[in-house]
Amino acid sequence: MIAPTKPLTTGRVEPMSFLDHLDQLRRSLARAGIVTIILIAAAWAFSGQLLEALIATLLPGQKVLALAPAEAFSARMNVALWAGILVAVPYLLLEAWLFVAPGLKRDERHFAVPWMFASAALLYAGVAFALQLLLPMMVGMLASFATPHIETRVSLAALLSFAIQLAAGCGILFQLPLALCLLAWFGIVSPTTLARAWRHAIFFIALGSAIITPGDGPSMLVLAVPLVALYFISVFVAWILWTARRRDRLAREAEV
Secondary structure (H helix, E strand, O other): OOOOEEEOOOOOEEEOOHHHHHHHHHHHHHHHHHHHHHHHHHHHHOHHHHHHHHHHHHOOOOOOEOOOOOHHHHHHHHHHHHHHHHHHHHHHHHHHHHHHHHHOOHHHHHHHHHHHHHHHHHHHHHHHHHHHHHHHHHHHHHHOOOOOOOOOOOEHHHHHHHHHHHHHHHHHHOOHHHHHHHHHHOOOOOHHHHHHOHHHHHHHHHHHHHHHOOOOHHHHHHHHHHHHHHHHHHHHHHHHHHHHHHHHHHHHHHHO
16 A cells, blocks of 8 residues: 555645544544434434334234333334444445545555445345344244243344344354455465365354354354355455456566
């Protein structure tokens, strides 16, 4: 990476000072905060519909209990907060790009843009996977452990907290391909090493799935299987990136 520069009246460029960096960071954070707050406010207008859709997905045909006077209000606030932040992710990545782009080399810029798109796509894929597949299965399975003398009644706050934690965890775990490709791109780990470490990868994926889920077999399996598939896809993509990086390096050495 090289330091961002700013033009002078003489036509020369000079590196930005530390205070210039801080000022640029302050403006980026201010813009990101304003846009995020606007999107959270917009999500509040639809928080009731979003909450109803979430309950209908996780507990079809059932109702949940609000055990405190402010529980319904807090649930709608949480839904608006997380929905607004989730929608704001592309803009937050754009602000991050505008901040770091001046300090990147040309080949690093060409790599950073697809990386940001991939990060957002994987985040959304993980959240969608949790909300549409993993959570409904887990909620139904956990409710099946009730006995004839146990009436399953779900608290709104508990259901929402469970859904948010699991969706966030899946969104983070689905960043696995990106992390592996970055390691290969920067030459830290070779694709051959990643391929040979598949047993360790499966172990740690199972461990992460056990931490994110309640630890039962079916839910662990539902989460671990796509992550294992993503791992092997990542090894293939990492091999392509590794080969392209090596070819570019050899081309530059030949020019010298």
